[in-house]
Amino acid sequence: MNFDRKFLVCALLYAIAGMSLGIYMAATDNHGELVAHAHILLVGFVVSFIYGIIHKLWLGQPNSAVANLQFYIHQAAALILSVGLTLLYGRVVPAEKLVPALTGGSLAVLIGAVMMLYMVLTTRTVRS
Numbered sequence: 001m002n003f004d005r006k007f008l009v010c011a012l013l014y015a016i017a018g019m020s021l022g023i024y025m026a027a028t029d030n031h032g033e034l035v036a037h038a039h040i041l042l043v044g045f046v047v048s049f050i051y052g053i054i055h056k057l058w059l060g061q062p063n064s065a066v067a068n069l070q071f072y073i074h075q076a077a078a079l080i081l082s083v084g085l086t087l088l089y090g091r092v093v094p095a096e097k098l099v100p101a102l103t104g105g106s107l108a109v110l111i112g113a114v115m116m117l118y119m120v121l122t123t124r125t126v127r128s
């Protein structure tokens with residue numbers, strides 16, 4: 001599967017997860033998971049979707065080792081932040097226990113973005 005399609009599939013999975021949490025918040029009239037909901041949808045769905053579009057439109061033949069690493073770093077980050085924030089705002093696990101994972105997840109989102117910029121700058125574009 002190409003990277004654009006891999007990002008698209010992951011993005012849609014996060015859309016389903018984030019919307020489900022949104023419907024749960026609305027149905028229970030408890031918006032406590034708002035921050036988790038927002039980041040599942042924005043980091044998981046929206047940013048993954050944008051990375052898929054960047055692959056489709058601007059990265060024809062990226063260095064596959066870098067592209068693979070970037071894909072897994074962003075997906076690991078999205079998963080860690082999604083699960084971590086849901087546990088945090090659901091008050092399932094105390095904040096101090098989640099800090100290392102959330103810090104690592106946050107930095108990984110940033111590293112994923114820097115790697116995407118690197119690929120955009122170094123890969124020959126398919127169309128201009």
Ligand code: HEM
Binds near residue numbers: 020
């Ligand atoms: C099934 C669809 C959805 C439902 C039922 C839903 C439900 C909710 C609810 C109940 C809140 C809390 C509102 C509040 O207390 O202020 C919320 C906030 C939020 N939602 Fe959704 N949502 C849905 C889809 C989305 C999508 C698709 C996105 C983004 C791509 C999104 C992004 C956000 C953001 C960023 C916030 C935080 C807004 C703020 O800072 O006040 N939601 N959503």
Ligand code: HEM
Binds near residue numbers: 035105
């Ligand atoms: C490095 C990854 C990220 C970190 C560490 C981070 C951290 C945070 C923090 C600490 C808040 C305040 C939460 C609160 O109100 O208690 C926040 C809110 C928010 N962030 Fe992020 N964020 C990240 C990525 C993103 C991305 C990529 C987007 C959008 C594409 C985004 C959109 C938002 C929005 C819309 C809110 C307001 C939601 C609300 O009302 O609480 N964040 N973020």
